[in-house]
Amino acid sequence: xxxxxxxxxxxxxxxxxxxxxxxxxxxTEGYMHPKVNVPVTTSGMQYNISWDWLxxxxxxxxxxxxxxxxxxxxNLEATYKAVVEFIKNYKNN
Numbered sequence: 283x284x285x286x287x288x289x290x291x292x293x294x295x296x297x298x299x300x301x302x303x304x305x306x307x308x309x310t311e312g313y314m315h316p317k318v319n320v321p322v323t324t325s326g327m328q329y330n331i332s333w334d335w336l337x338x339x340x341x342x343x344x345x346x347x348x349x350x351x352x353x354x355x356x357n358l359e360a361t362y363k364a365v366v367e368f369i370k371n372y373k374n375n
Contacts, residue, residue, distance in 0.1 A: 286327040289339055 290313045300312025300321035312321040316338065328335045 284324050286324040286329055289329050290324065290327065293339060293342065 293316065295313040295316060298312050298314050298321045300310055300323050310323060312323045313327075314320075315322045316335070329339065330336075
C-alpha cells in the first residue's frame with residue numbers, strides 16, 4: 283500500500299474523484315485535501331516533505347496515547363520550549 287494512501291486513510295480523509303496530474307483527464311481516486319476543499323492524489327500529498335502535512339498525523343498518534351516507543355518522547359509543549367530556547371541561544375551568539 284502506498285504510504286500516503288495509508289496515512290490519508292488513517293487520518294480519515296474522504297475519498298473523491300480526482301483528475302489532477304493525469305495527461306488524458308481520466309478520473310482517478312483521490313482524497314480531499316486536509317486543509318483546503320480541493321481533491322489531491324496520493325502522489326500530490328506532501329507527508330514526506332512538509333511539517334504542515336505531517337504534524338497533524340503525529341498529533342493524532344500522540345493524542346491516542348499509543349504505546350509506541352518512538353512516540354513516547356513527543357510532547358508539543360516540550361518541543362515548543364526547546365525551539366524557543368534554541369532561538370534565544372542563537373540570537374545571543
